[in-house]
Amino acid sequence: MRPTRAAYHYAIRNVRRKEEEIQRERFAQCMLNNDSRNFWAEVKKIRGNRGGRSRIIDGMSNDSCIADAFVQSYKRLFTSVPYDKSDMQDLIHENCDHLTRLGYNEDYLVKIDEVRQAVSLLKAFKGDGKFELSSDHFHTCW
Numbered sequence: 001m002r003p004t005r006a007a008y009h010y011a012i013r014n015v016r017r018k019e020e021e022i023q024r025e026r027f028a029q030c031m032l033n034n035d036s037r038n039f040w041a042e043v044k045k046i047r048g049n050r051g052g053r054s055r056i057i058d059g060m061s062n063d064s065c066i067a068d069a070f071v072q073s074y075k076r077l078f079t080s081v082p083y084d085k086s087d088m089q090d091l092i093h094e095n096c097d098h099l100t101r102l103g104y105n106e107d108y109l110v111k112i113d114e115v116r117q118a119v120s121l122l123k124a125f126k127g128d129g130k131f132e133l134s135s136d137h138f139h140t141c142w
Contacts, residue, residue: 015022023046030039057066122135 023042026042027039030042055061058069060066060069119138122138124136126135127133
């Protein structure tokens with residue numbers, strides 16, 4: 001029993017010492033085999049479940065204050081560029097014509113329940129990698 005236990009602990013120490021090398025080898029194998037699913041599984045193992053959302057935004061920590069800050073930001077964003085109503089109607093008509101030529105009909109309208117269902121299917125702690133937008137941002141809204 002004693003030699004077996006010693007061999008076990010030796011193996012554990014050896015793996016811990018070579019942990020980084022083992023991870024690099026797994027990454028290399030995933031890339032060589034063009035196995036993106038396992039590659040991202042390895043990334044997730046390394047990163048762990050460190051995702052989360054900020055509790056303080058622009059110095060505010062109250063949920064309703066943060067929501068109001070986003071409302072104000074989007075109001076400023078969407079009203080920052082003046083537009084002519086007839087120009088906007090022309091754009092809408094042009095887009096509808098383009099969608100019709102592509103073979104879409106009235107089914108291309110997106111309903112709020114469809115968006116809500118799609119958001120509910122998003123996995124937690126998933127980010128876009130570029131803009132630091134996480135699926136959790138949407139989960140808290142819906």
